[in-house]
Amino acid sequence: MRIAVDLNRCQGYAQCVYLAHKDFRLTGQEALTYEPNPDDERRLQVERAAAACPVQAIVIDRLDGAKGSATS
Amino acid sequence: MTVPATVAELVRQFRANGRIVIVGASLAGLRAAEALREEGFTGSLTIIGDEPYEPYDRPPLSKQVLKGWVPADHTTLPRLREVNAQWRLGVTATGLDRAAKQVRLADGEQIPYDRLLIATGTRARQWPNPDEAALDGVYTLRSRDDAAQLQKALAAPPSRVMVIGAGFIGSEVASVCRELDLPVTVVERGSAPLVGALGGVIGEIAAEMQRDHGVDLRCGLGVSSLEGDSGGHVRRAHLSDGTIIDADVVVASLGSIRNVEWLEGAGLASGFWGVGCDAGGRAFDINGVVTDSIYVAGDVARSPHVLYEYQFLAMEHWDNAVLGAEAAAHNMVNLEPHYRPHLLLPGFWSGQFGLNIKSVGVPPFGDEIVFTQGSVKERHFAAAYGRRGRIVAAVTFDHGKWLEYYGKLIEQSGPFPPPPPGWDQPPDMKPIPAEFPQPGVPTAIPDVVLTGHDPSERAAEFRPRRR
Numbered sequence: 109m110r111i112a113v114d115l116n117r118c119q120g121y122a123q124c125v126y127l128a129h130k131d132f133r134l135t136g137q138e139a140l141t142y143e144p145n146p147d148d149e150r151r152l153q154v155e156r157a158a159a160a161c162p163v164q165a166i167v168i169d170r171l172d173g174a175k176g177s178a179t180s
Numbered sequence: 181m182t183v184p185a186t187v188a189e190l191v192r193q194f195r196a197n198g199r200i201v202i203v204g205a206s207l208a209g210l211r212a213a214e215a216l217r218e219e220g221f222t223g224s225l226t227i228i229g230d231e232p233y234e235p236y237d238r239p240p241l242s243k244q245v246l247k248g249w250v251p252a253d254h255t256t257l258p259r260l261r262e263v264n265a266q267w268r269l270g271v272t273a274t275g276l277d278r279a280a281k282q283v284r285l286a287d288g289e290q291i292p293y294d295r296l297l298i299a300t301g302t303r304a305r306q307w308p309n310p311d312e313a314a315l316d317g318v319y320t321l322r323s324r325d326d327a328a329q330l331q332k333a334l335a336a337p338p339s340r341v342m343v344i345g346a347g348f349i350g351s352e353v354a355s356v357c358r359e360l361d362l363p364v365t366v367v368e369r370g371s372a373p374l375v376g377a378l379g380g381v382i383g384e385i386a387a388e389m390q391r392d393h394g395v396d397l398r399c400g401l402g403v404s405s406l407e408g409d410s411g412g413h414v415r416r417a418h419l420s421d422g423t424i425i426d427a428d429v430v431v432a433s434l435g436s437i438r439n440v441e442w443l444e445g446a447g448l449a450s451g452f453w454g455v456g457c458d459a460g461g462r463a464f465d466i467n468g469v470v471t472d473s474i475y476v477a478g479d480v481a482r483s484p485h486v487l488y489e490y491q492f493l494a495m496e497h498w499d500n501a502v503l504g505a506e507a508a509a510h511n512m513v514n515l516e517p518h519y520r521p522h523l524l525l526p527g528f529w530s531g532q533f534g535l536n537i538k539s540v541g542v543p544p545f546g547d548e549i550v551f552t553q554g555s556v557k558e559r560h561f562a563a564a565y566g567r568r569g570r571i572v573a574a575v576t577f578d579h580g581k582w583l584e585y586y587g588k589l590i591e592q593s594g595p596f597p598p599p600p601p602g603w604d605q606p607p608d609m610k611p612i613p614a615e616f617p618q619p620g621v622p623t624a625i626p627d628v629v630l631t632g633h634d635p636s637e638r639a640a641e642f643r644p645r646r647r
Contacts (some may be wrong), residue, residue, distance in 0.1 A: 110258040112237045114498045117531045119580045120536065137560075138578045139531030141244050145254035152344055169258040 110149050110169045111158070113142050117165035124157035124166060132157060187515055194294065195513050198223035201283055202265075202298030203442075205229025207237065208478030209502040212297050213263040215509035223587040225265040226291055228283065230269035233324060239498060241327035242352040243531055247359060248335055273300070276446040281473070289431060294473065298443070298463065299505065301479040302436035302496065307344070309418070312406040318430045322348055333429045337362055342417050342427035344403050345488055346373035348530045350433035351386065353384055355532035358393045365396040365425050367403050370617060371473045376573055379540065380615025381549050382563070385556060385577070387538075393533050396428075406430060409597050436496065438480050445642065448474065454482035454494040461508030466640045475512055477504040487590065488572070489547055495526045525587055529580075535559060538580045540587045541573030549614040550597045553604045554579050560600035561588065561606070565614055566596025567604040 111131075115162035124131075129153055131143040148156050162180035200216060202209045205227050229235070236255040275284035277570070280292040280621040304320035307313035317338075319330045334341070334357065341357045343350045346368035352644055357364035370376065373390060374385030390397045402420040409415045416426045442448040447473070449464035450455035455476045456464040461483070462473040476482075478501040484490040509523035514520075527540045548567030554561030554577075562582050565573040571594045574586030582601065589598050597611050632638040 110256055110318045112258055114499060114502075115239060115531075116497065117526070118529075118536075119583075135531060136534035136536065136578065138536035138580055139534065141240070141247075141249070141531065143244070143250055143254070144240050145250070167258050167260070170261060173260045 109146055109148055109154065111142065111144055111146065111154060112167045113140060114165045114167065115140060117163045118161075119163055121162050123162065128153040128157040149164055150154040191513070192464070192514055194223070195219075195221050198294045198513075199226075199292060200224070200295050200297070201226045201228065201293035202297045202299060203228045203283060204297075204301055204439075204478065204480075205231070205235050205267070205269060206299070206301055206478070206501070207235060207257060207498065208299040208301070208505040209297070210235040210257055210263075210505075211260075211502050212299060212505035212509045213265055214260045215358045216513060217263055219510055219513045221513045222292075225263065226268060226284065226293075227263075227265045228268045228271065228273050228291070230270070230272040231323060231325075232594075234267075235267070236324050238322075238397065239585045241324065242321055242349055243356065245327045246331050246334060246353065246356040246558050248331055252324045255324060263640050267596060269294075273442050275642075276444055277445055277450075278448075278474070291419075296474045297461075297503075297505075297512065298480060299478045299506055300442070301437035305432070305434040305437050307405075307406070307430075307432040307434070309405065312408075312414075313432070314412075315408040315414040316412055317428050318406065318432065319352060320432050320434075322436070330429075330431065332362060334362065338427070338429040339363070340365060340425070340427040341431065342367065342403075342425055343431045343433060344417075344434070345433040346370070346386075346390075346397070346399075347376065347433060347435060348374065350431070351390070352530060352532050353433060354390060354395050354432050355393070358395060358533070363394075363396070365398065365427065366390065367419060367425075367563060368397070368399045369402050369639060370399065371615075372399055373397070374537075375615075376544070378543050379546075379549060379565075380617075381612065382575060383615070385559065386518075388558060389533050389535065390567065395595055396506070417495060434529075438494070440637050441481065442572045447642070453492070454480050456492060457481055457483045459483050459485070459523060460519045460556075461504060461512045461522060462511065466642055468640075475499065475508040476507040483522070485542075487525070487593075488542055493526070493542065495524065497526055497528045499527065500524055505571045525591055527587070536578050536580055537575065538583055539575040541565065541571075541590045543573040543575060543614070545614070545617050546572045546596075548596065548611040548613055550609055550611040551606050552598060552609065553582060553601055553606070555606065563599075564589075564596065564598050566611060567598055570594070571596040598645060632635065 131146045272286040304322035330356045343365045343366045373386040375383040443450040455475040461475045479496045481493040529538045548566045
C-alpha cells in the first residue's frame with residue numbers, strides 16, 4: 109500500500125508511531141519519517157495510525173487493492 | 181435561451197466532453213487530475229510527464245531514501261481516486277501552440293486541449309561547469325533517480341562528502357551524512373545556513389546546530405572548481421579562499437530552476453520566476469491579461485497574494501502543490517462566479533539534525549524577528565517575523581504545535597511583536613533585525629518589452645535572452 113504524510117500538517121503527536129512503529133518513526137521530538145510503501149500485511153495498523161492522527165495528516169491510497177498502474 | 185442558461189449549458193457540456201491536458205506528472209498534476217474527476221469532469225484527460233515514473237513524493241527522497249531506509253522506487257504517491265487518464269510518461273513537452281490549442285511533445289506528437297494545466301515544477305540547478313558536473317561522484321538531489329544514485333554513493337561509503345549550498349536540501353543532506361557517520365563539509369556563500377529562507381539570526385542558530393553535529397561548515401565562501409582523478413571521479417574541491425578539500429562525493433544543492441523553457445514563444449507571462457497567474461490559477465498572457473483556457477499550479481505557479489501586498493509569490497511547498505492544484509482544477513470546470521481562490525498561508529518544514537524546523541507565512545517579507553517562546557539554547561523555540569508593525573511569518577524549532585497560533589495572527593494582520601502566547605516566554609522579547617540578505621541586484625535584462633506607440637496597438641513582446 110502507499111501512503112504520504114502531509115508534514116506541514118503533522119505536529120509530532122506520534123499516535124502513528126505508537127500504532128504502526130514499523131512504518132512511522134520520530135527523529136528527535138517532532139521530525140517524522142515514514143515508510144511510504146508499507147507491506148500490505150500491515151495495512152490494518154497503518155489504517156489505524158491514519159485514523160488516530162489528531163490532524164489527519166496521513167494520506168492513504170484509496171483505490172481498492174491499488175497497484176495504481178500508470179494506465180489507471 | 182437566457183444567457184445564464186447558456187452559460188450553465190456550456191459548463192455542463194465541457195464537463196461531459198471537454199479535453200483537458202495536464203503537463204507535469206508530479207504531486208500537483210496528480211492531485212489536479214483527481215480533483216477534476218471529483219468535480220464531475222468526465223471528458224478526456226491526458227497527463228504528460230518527462231520522467232518515466234508514476235507521480236512520486238519528494239520529501240522522503242532527502243531523508244528516508246538517502247538514509248537507506250526506504251528504496252527510491254517506494255515513493256510513488258498514494259492515489260485518492262481513479263483518474264482514468266491517458267498517461268504520457270517519459271516524454272517531455274517541448275512547446276505550446278495557443279492558437280491551435282496544442283501541446284507539442286518531444287516525440288513530435290501534438291496533443292490538442294480545450295483547457296491546459298501547467299504543472300511542470302522545477303528542476304535542480306546543476307553545477308555550472310559542465311565538465312566538472314559530469315565527473316562521477318557529483319550529484320544534485322531533486323528526482324527519484326538522483327536520490328537512488330546519491331544513496332548508493334553514500335552507502336559506499338565515501339571518505340568525505342562535500343555539500344555546496346546550505347539551503348534546506350543541502351542542510352538535510354548534511355544531516356543525513358552525519359547520521360550515517362560520514363565526514364561532511366558544507367560550503368555556503370551566505371553568512372550561515374538557511375539565510376535566504378529564514379534570515380541571519382536563525383541562520384546563526386542553524387550554523388551552531390550543524391557544527392555541534394560535527395559538520396565542517398564553511399560560510400562566506402564559494403567553491404571555485406572541482407577536480408577529478410584520471411578515471412573521471414571527483415576527488416577534491418577548490419574553495420574561493422584557496423583551501424582545498426578532499427571529497428569523493430559532491431552534492432550541488434544550488435536551488436531550483438523553473439521548468440518554463442517549453443513555453444517560450446507561447447505568449448504567456450512565463451520567465452525566470454515561474455508562470456504568472458491569478459489567485460485562481462488562471463495564467464496571464466505576456467501582456468498581463470488573464471487567459472481563459474490555461475491554468476498553472478504547483479512550484480511553477482506564481483500568483484499575487486493578498487496578505488503580502490499582492491506580490492507575486494511562487495511557493496515550492498508540498499501543500500501549495502496540493503491546494504493550488506485543487507483550486508485550479510475546480511476553476512477549470514467552473515465559470516464565474518463560482519471560481520475559487522488559492523489563498524494559502526505558505527508553510528514548510530524541514531527535518532534535520534534530529535530537529536523539526538517549521539514555518540508559516542513568508543519570513544523574508546519581514547525585516548525584524550522576535551523570539552516569543554521557548555529557549556534558543558535548547559533549540560526548542562518559536563520566533564515571529566514582522567514588518568512595519570505587522571506579523572508576517574513565524575518559525576519554530578521543535579515547537580510546531582504553536583504554529584497555528586501564529587498562522588491565525590498572520591492571516592488577520594496581527595500586530596508585531598505579537599501578543600505573548602501566555603506560556604514559556606523567553607526573558608528577552610525585544611525585536612531585532614532579522615538579517616535577510618539585501619535583495620539581489622538585477623541579474624539579467626528583461627525578457628519582455630513593450631511595443632507600439634498608439635494605445636490601441638500597445639502590447640508586450642517576448643525578447644529571447646541570449647544564453
